[in-house]
Amino acid sequence: MASDWGSRVDRGGRVAAEGATIVGDHPSGARAAGERSPLSLASALAGGLSGVVVVVALALVFGLTSPYFLTPDNAFNILRQMSVIGVVGIGATLVILIGGIDLSVGSVALLTGGFTGTLILNYGVNPWLAIVAGLAAAAFVGLVNGTLVELLQISPVIVTLGTLIVVRGIGQAILWLNNSWVYVEDPLFAYIAAERWFFLPVSAALMFILYLIVSMVMTQTSFGRAVYAIGNNQRAAVLCGLPVNRVKVLVYMLGGLFAGIGGLLVAARTGVVNPTAGLGLEFQVITAVVLGGTSLRDGIGRVEKTLVGTAILAMVLNYLTIRGVPDTWQTSVTGLMILAAVVLDRLLRRTREG
């Protein structure tokens, strides 16, 4: 197969090379109008570099104004806090890249944690098997989301708002089997909560590993290319013969899967799954994605950027906590950050398109 394809391309190349002699001079060859890219400075700044600069600047400002902020203990706190949002943010970035949105991630986190925990606690299922079952349930919710959005062409906001409510209900029903609380005391979960890999909490290390893998998939595989192509121009992707529906449904399944992993990390960190687990997670995650600089349209962005956005969000929330700002205000601050990020996104879009 591969060699067959290879020869086709070679043939195409040779075909074209012969052509070069026929075409000879090309009158408009020198025309390079439009080569000046309007996106050069502004988006480069906003994209890669500036995110890291903001993280460092925030760390400095917060460190100077709070003696506790830059201590190792607090750094670990921030990393743990980051790991849930960060991991769920991987799937959310992909969903946003294809022009969708997934509001159900918090409920999926609850469902996965509750389901996996109950299997272990009530039925004595092997924890690895229980984890696989929990993640399968998470991916199934993604499958439902993707199918409704793609095949029936319903707005993803409405679909995932529906599954947000339905899945939270199912998750809570599972928790009711155990009087609303599932204690996850399995050694595997305790290990994730307590141990460190490469000087990092296990959950944070897992997050970094997942980012590495997905980042490679996005840039080095046909699947990643298809996601970007669909996000940038879905119609053209269809006309290129891409299986657009299949890719989009798969992306929603990945959104569910990563939300499920997030749910397991919550269960591991707190040792318990309660009915409020994952509540409001969707907004934190979307904030992290947008803060990172992934565009809500046009399929422009990268998963790594979401890591930066997650760091910014986690640092701000952590700082507010250690400065004693009540939770209620933290919600508003998250809201303000998402609004600021969306406004920034729109302004950048304008610069990009001139």
Next chain:
Amino acid sequence: MHGKTRVASNQSLTVPPALEMRGISKRFPGVVALDRVDFSVRGGEIHSLIGQNGAGKSTLMNILSGVYPPDEGQILIDGKAVTIGHPREALRRGIGTVYQELSLLPNLSVADNIFLGREAGNGFVIDERVIVDRARAVLDLLGETAIDVTARARNLPLAQQQIVEIAKVLSHEPRILILDEPTAPLAAEETRRLFAILHELKTRGLAIIFISHRFQEIVAHCDRGTILRNGRLVLTLPLAGVTEEELAERMIGQQVEGCYRTEDQTRPDSAEVLLEVNGLSVGDRVHDVSFALRRGEIIGVTGLLGAGQNELARALFGIAPKAAGTIRRRGREVRIGSPAEAIDQGICLLTEHRKQEGLFPDLSVKENMTLPSLGVFRRGGVFLDNGRERDAVRRFIDALHIVVRSAGSRVRTLSGGNQQKVILARWLMRDLEVLIFIEPTRGIDVGAKAEIYGDLVRLAGEGKGIIVVSTELPEILGLSDRILVMHGGRLARVVEREAATEEGLLATIQGGHADGV
């Protein structure tokens, strides 16, 4: 109105024209759409704006109706310089445009459509009766007493919708009326009625700008014409006594002959049939079309806008639903229900909507080119071999003379011609046998056009089968071995290259009759 009385009192030399556009230039990335064009229209005349697709007609009218500003030049209305920053401003200055696409809201009544956004009433409650009466009055002025103003727009036949569209614009009481191909969807009788209305408006002093590809209508009904070619003014002339042929000649002018096919490049008749279409119908747009495409052959398909040629091409690529008929590839009947299936059958399509249907503007040249061929560049099953991918992209950039800073440049930053070549390279890389192009050089400057023609000829020489759908006659005449002329969704005539003449084709395109040249 004033214009006319003054003209009558023989002061026309001192009275400024209703509209004057002076030295208008407009550049888009990679293309000079208008180059210092002068254009003026008097009150009480029907003035035809003539030119091929891409000559700059739409750009000029878009500037006039405030869609975008000119880069250079002046617009004067009744001798006073004005700026038109927004379509609403154009309307306020008395410039009304009837667009080619109907803009009626299908579920609103005729009256509501006409007065959309300007509802009578006390600000909260719309006074439906006042609107109905006023709509009635506007339509009466047009002599259209048969239209029920309370009917929903979607229940009207197309021709009446067109009249309502005109009524909608007239309700703003414009002094300058722009009509962009208003007759394209109309039958002969409806066209006649439309012109009766235009003549009536003309006697009331309106300055009417009329755009059409039908020369017959132009010479029969217009007072003067302004011809544009490649963004430049050719001339403005009174149309009394001018023949259709003269007009066509002026419009087409000198061509880039050198890059077209020469006689010895034509295909042998015995070549293998790559694609055979039998009795193909597409919705109600294409009826019973049959033809065969041989290896090494270029077939040109032409017709008036909306004659079905685009839908024919789209059906062959699986994006317009085929209603009846068969498609055979190298003798075997195939099912083509989606672009993926078409590509599997070795067929690709480059549509006229490069931006909407072809490009990924924010992805790189490389990513744009290799997307359908990624299977080739896989290394060990999963990951892509970047080096091999980049090499292939570079080969095509060189071979097609794509002017680009690097393979990593975003396609958005390329000129139209180079963007088209990137899409061409995309399909050449996939090495498909049947290449279908709809308007391959629309919006592309002359130099890049010549290169693309050269590429097409070369590809045919290498054994591809090529279908070029175009409304540009010189392009069709210069490239094709055989020309299919569509009219009203049917194949009106098939002309061999040796027998084809500009005038003969024009006659068939416009009249649809299959006889005589």
